[in-house]
Amino acid sequence: MPDNPRGGATARPAARASAAALPRTMRAVSVAEPGGPGELVTRTIAVPARVGSEVLVRVVAAGVNPVDATTRSGDGVSPGAHSWPIVPGYDFSGVVAESPYAEFPLQPGDEVFGMTAFPRTTGSYAEYVSVPAMSVARKPRVLSHVEAAAVPLAALTAWGAVVDLGKAHEGQRMLIDAGAGGVGHLAVQFGAYFGADVTATASERNAPWLRSIGARRVLDCTADAFDELLTGFDVVIDCSGGDTGRRSLSVLRPGGHLVSLAPGSWPAIREDAEAAGVRVTDFWVTPDGGTLSVIARLIDSGDVQVTVDSVFALEDAPEAHRLLESGQVRGKIVLRISEY
Numbered sequence: 001m002p003d004n005p006r007g008g009a010t011a012r013p014a015a016r017a018s019a020a021a022l023p024r025t026m027r028a029v030s031v032a033e034p035g036g037p038g039e040l041v042t043r044t045i046a047v048p049a050r051v052g053s054e055v056l057v058r059v060v061a062a063g064v065n066p067v068d069a070t071t072r073s074g075d076g077v078s079p080g081a082h083s084w085p086i087v088p089g090y091d092f093s094g095v096v097a098e099s100p101y102a103e104f105p106l107q108p109g110d111e112v113f114g115m116t117a118f119p120r121t122t123g124s125y126a127e128y129v130s131v132p133a134m135s136v137a138r139k140p141r142v143l144s145h146v147e148a149a150a151v152p153l154a155a156l157t158a159w160g161a162v163v164d165l166g167k168a169h170e171g172q173r174m175l176i177d178a179g180a181g182g183v184g185h186l187a188v189q190f191g192a193y194f195g196a197d198v199t200a201t202a203s204e205r206n207a208p209w210l211r212s213i214g215a216r217r218v219l220d221c222t223a224d225a226f227d228e229l230l231t232g233f234d235v236v237i238d239c240s241g242g243d244t245g246r247r248s249l250s251v252l253r254p255g256g257h258l259v260s261l262a263p264g265s266w267p268a269i270r271e272d273a274e275a276a277g278v279r280v281t282d283f284w285v286t287p288d289g290g291t292l293s294v295i296a297r298l299i300d301s302g303d304v305q306v307t308v309d310s311v312f313a314l315e316d317a318p319e320a321h322r323l324l325e326s327g328q329v330r331g332k333i334v335l336r337i338s339e340y
């Protein structure tokens with residue numbers, strides 16, 4: 001049995017691109033304690049050891065998601081899930097460096113994209129990440145790694161909300177809040193692909209783009225009181241929560257369905273939904289390589305496009321988070337981590 005380059009015995013020989021080529025250490029962004037973007041510091045740390053059915057991936061690019069900022073600042077789900085220091089980042093695109101066994105479908109050199117074990121395990125702001133094999137899929141052929149890194153968490157969220165919970169279908173009236181975001185622009189396209197009549201909220205500058213990717217109507221959320229102008233929706237995908245989510249209840253038809261991407265965002269959500277005569281479902285994204293494979297096919301066929309707003313080097317993660325927190329992003333922010 002070959003030596004494990006990072007110490008510890010492996011029960012079975014793992015398939016490796018070249019064990020000798022795997023380094024012991026890597027560059028990664030780590031956060032020593034909760035705080036602002038300045039806490040994102042590039043350090044040299046140990047390459048994670050692949051265990052069991054995990055796949056070790058050399059990360060070429062990592063997605064930057066709003067939950068990365070709440071995790072960094074110690075908010076959101078992170079207090080229950082993390083001990084510090086942490087390596088942020090929940091999605092990536094890269095190349096398999098080590099796979100569980102010789103006949104495993106994904107082998108060293110294969111190009112994959114996927115998620116870490118959200119929300120407990122973090123780590124894609126790093127040159128290597130070890131993730132459950134069922135959390136990855138083959139990268140869409142038509143996308144670069146930078147583009148593919150923009151997809152997993154946002155697309156699985158959009159798919160879960162629009163397709164699995166919203167059950168998008170022909171003629172259904174669907175409102176997608178914050179349609180210009182990483183989740184929103186994919187949600188608009190999934191809704192339109194399955195035949196729904198999609199309305200999105202967005203600022204005026206994003207309206208032509210959103211119409212070009214499938215929104216029938218775009219409402220300027222900065223200028224218009226959407227809840228006074230809209231009515232009769234079957235489904236609302238609520239990205240914002242809070243006051244926006246609460247006001248969304250009134251645009252649903254009786255028996256309509258609010259899918260909340262901001263679970264628990266206002267205390268009386270269940271009572272308010274009941275009073276309005278509508279259903280409400282909290283949603284959490286789930287890593288899912290099978291669904292990612294379906295999404296990859298829609299991207300390769302040209303039915304779904306991904307928009308990357310900005311690309312930053314790993315060392316510039318603080319700048320990426322400042323832009324993320326400005327709320328001005330169209331599509332996704334990506335960190336380029338290594339060459340491919």
Ligand SMILES: NC(=O)c1ccc[n+]([C@@H]2O[C@H](COP(=O)([O-])OP(=O)(O)OC[C@H]3O[C@@H](n4cnc5c(N)ncnc54)[C@H](OP(=O)(O)O)[C@@H]3O)[C@@H](O)[C@H]2O)c1
Pocket residue numbers: 065066067153154157177178179180181182183184201202203204206221239240244260261262263283284285324327328329330331332
């Ligand atoms: N529950 C889950 O599992 C889950 C998973 C992923 C994301 N989320 C949540 O879903 C939300 C969207 O995520 P994301 O990745 O799409 O975020 P994002 O990419 O950062 O969204 C940025 C977009 O939001 C729009 N926006 C900003 N303020 C708005 C407002 N008040 N009303 C409507 N749109 C507004 C902006 O477009 P305009 O300039 O056009 O307004 C901007 O393009 C976040 O709150 C995130 O935490 C939840």
